[in-house]
Amino acid sequence: MRFRFFQAAVVAALSVFVAFPAAQGPTAASYTVVTRTGRQPLAVRVVNGQEMFSLDDLARLFALTVRDDTLAGGITVSANNQTIVMTPQQPLASIGGRMISLPAAPVREGRTWLVPVDFVARALAPVSQQRIELRKPSRLLLVGDVRIPRVAARSEALGAVTRVTVDVAPATPHTVSQEGTRLLLRFDADALDIGDIRITPGDVLQGLHPGDSPSILAFDLGPRFASFRVSDQPPPAPNAGRVVVELLAQTEAAPGGQPNAVPPGQPPPAEPPLLDLPSPGGLRTIVIDPGHGGDDPGAKGANGTLEKNVTLAIARKLKASLESRLGVRVMLTRESDQNISVDQRAALANNNKADIFLSIHASASVRPGTSGAEVFSLIAGDDAARAGQGTSESLPVLGGGNRDIQVIPWETAQARFLDQSASLARTLAAALREHVAMSPRALVQAPLRVLVGANTPAALVETGFLTNPAQEKQLAGDDYQNAIVVALVDGIVRFRAAGAGAAR
Amino acid sequence: MNRRALTAAGIAALAIVAGWLLFVALPRWYRPKPQAPAAAAGQPSRVDAAQPPAARKITATLYYLSDDGMSLVGAQREVPYAADVAEQARAIVEAQLAAAPPLVSVIPGGTKLRQVFVTERGDAFVDLSADVTANHPGGALEETLTVYSIVDALTVNLPAILRVQILVGGKEVDTLAGHVDLRQPLAKSLEWVVHDTH
Numbered sequence: 001m002r003f004r005f006f007q008a009a010v011v012a013a014l015s016v017f018v019a020f021p022a023a024q025g026p027t028a029a030s031y032t033v034v035t036r037t038g039r040q041p042l043a044v045r046v047v048n049g050q051e052m053f054s055l056d057d058l059a060r061l062f063a064l065t066v067r068d069d070t071l072a073g074g075i076t077v078s079a080n081n082q083t084i085v086m087t088p089q090q091p092l093a094s095i096g097g098r099m100i101s102l103p104a105a106p107v108r109e110g111r112t113w114l115v116p117v118d119f120v121a122r123a124l125a126p127v128s129q130q131r132i133e134l135r136k137p138s139r140l141l142l143v144g145d146v147r148i149p150r151v152a153a154r155s156e157a158l159g160a161v162t163r164v165t166v167d168v169a170p171a172t173p174h175t176v177s178q179e180g181t182r183l184l185l186r187f188d189a190d191a192l193d194i195g196d197i198r199i200t201p202g203d204v205l206q207g208l209h210p211g212d213s214p215s216i217l218a219f220d221l222g223p224r225f226a227s228f229r230v231s232d233q234p235p236p237a238p239n240a241g242r243v244v245v246e247l248l249a250q251t252e253a254a255p256g257g258q259p260n261a262v263p264p265g266q267p268p269p270a271e272p273p274l275l276d277l278p279s280p281g282g283l284r285t286i287v288i289d290p291g292h293g294g295d296d297p298g299a300k301g302a303n304g305t306l307e308k309n310v311t312l313a314i315a316r317k318l319k320a321s322l323e324s325r326l327g328v329r330v331m332l333t334r335e336s337d338q339n340i341s342v343d344q345r346a347a348l349a350n351n352n353k354a355d356i357f358l359s360i361h362a363s364a365s366v367r368p369g370t371s372g373a374e375v376f377s378l379i380a381g382d383d384a385a386r387a388g389q390g391t392s393e394s395l396p397v398l399g400g401g402n403r404d405i406q407v408i409p410w411e412t413a414q415a416r417f418l419d420q421s422a423s424l425a426r427t428l429a430a431a432l433r434e435h436v437a438m439s440p441r442a443l444v445q446a447p448l449r450v451l452v453g454a455n456t457p458a459a460l461v462e463t464g465f466l467t468n469p470a471q472e473k474q475l476a477g478d479d480y481q482n483a484i485v486v487a488l489v490d491g492i493v494r495f496r497a498a499g500a501g502a503a504r
Numbered sequence: 505m506n507r508r509a510l511t512a513a514g515i516a517a518l519a520i521v522a523g524w525l526l527f528v529a530l531p532r533w534y535r536p537k538p539q540a541p542a543a544a545a546g547q548p549s550r551v552d553a554a555q556p557p558a559a560r561k562i563t564a565t566l567y568y569l570s571d572d573g574m575s576l577v578g579a580q581r582e583v584p585y586a587a588d589v590a591e592q593a594r595a596i597v598e599a600q601l602a603a604a605p606p607l608v609s610v611i612p613g614g615t616k617l618r619q620v621f622v623t624e625r626g627d628a629f630v631d632l633s634a635d636v637t638a639n640h641p642g643g644a645l646e647e648t649l650t651v652y653s654i655v656d657a658l659t660v661n662l663p664a665i666l667r668v669q670i671l672v673g674g675k676e677v678d679t680l681a682g683h684v685d686l687r688q689p690l691a692k693s694l695e696w697v698v699h700d701t702h
Binding site: 291292296298299300307342361362363364365366367369370374376439440441444446447448449450452460462465466467 | 569571572573574575608609610641642643644645646648678679681682683684685686687690
């Protein structure tokens, strides 16, 4: 009797556990996590119409430490020495004291927590050392250095020519080859994120679909196919590429299928991008360098304000603002008052493939009257012409094949970017002028050491003169620091819009 | 007979040449040349030949901070004359380091010149005391002006010097105060100079 009661209790308890996930609503199609080493699914739950990841799954993937703060009723997620704090009451997360918004609050499910899918892009990506990119439309989560360009295609029949326009973002090297009844468009990538494919099947082109290997788009050729030609067209957007493949049909006049019987194709008219391209500048990573630090205080104000503290405060604000406004990854060369060598500063930008390197400073002069902000870029030195080239080496890569790797001498990396850096400096100076007073020499080119090794567009901003008593007070205060930050974010937005960062 | 006379004449001629070399040519070679100072010391603009050699001066252009703190301005100053390029370079740098009120120097006070070397290729190495780093106020522009006041003072006044590298305490340095790349010699740049006051 008692035994039976016990059995029933166990069954009841088990059914509760089984039923519990169902109570949270249907499970949605999972995301695919793509890393250099492979792919794995990441389960998605839908709670109140919001797609959620399990924090336990994320902890396993990204080596996070998740702790329940029972006293405060919150959740603490530690990643890479940074802490993200959330509470079940609010759709917010705090990253090192900075608040970001989430589409929904975390939800407890059994022994784990569910967090909105956007948590990965908004909270985890900014604190991670590696690139984390969440692609919601294709349900991909890219981690680290994986190259999965987005691809979209459309066909048009133009008499004897069937023109297939393929847009790829970012622009990716590719080759086209015919193998039997298929034409293979092979991209230099780890895989393709294939989006919208609009093909009208005919007797020249019967279909377009993913090929046998993940980096191939395969064209199924029809019975009337005779030959093809490929041309790269002007990019539809600064960070994308466009390939046009024209399939030529056999003509009645030339039953043997001679391609020369077909009139040469007209250059295709400029079409809008086939892909939805949200950030036309292609800025992904920005490295901000708070000048000086540790034993090197930099310039000193008469009232004791130190340059190293001003630069760190401005850099932190700039990072927060860039992340929330542009959704880019921002890294600081130093997070605290520490010694960092000049080479380490540029190295952080180079190792993380930064799209912009921005060094923040505060100035000094023996003339206390001097004030105002200035922007510097590197001046072309004697070595620039020689250094501009670099050499190319073909190296074998994972998965077979070779890849050309540019070998650039560390000392002269900036030489290739002098024009882009000058344009970045001009844009930043113009934006600063709208928010703060500039020095009479607002735009300067000089042989600055920290810029020499940056393998990306780079500039140095002198935010103001600490030796000017009024400006020292400004530099130490939030209002002026915020004005500088707003101006620099504006400048970076304009630089991105100009597409100057897209050449990389 | 004839042969003997020839030998004697030859020996006599050699003795005369040797004597001239020893007592006339070499002393003149080693003495500062009053008529051609430009050849020896680069190109000092003016030489006061009436003064005794020890107090002889040249006029050199030295560089100071402009009123707005944004540029260098050139000023003509008297500098002791030296026969040798390295010695003349030393005299010019020492004058550039010295305070010259009411002009404002961009080189930190207390900076001393340790040594100047000039290579055959026209690179001058100016070795300054550590005060130039320790007492530097900082700032990218100010540091640029400090560096180019020395680079231009040498390259403008001494055409034999094409490039200048600043050393601190006998060693190559990255920068003076974290900004200007000093790992290579720098060529003359008049971009930092607005106008000469005199």
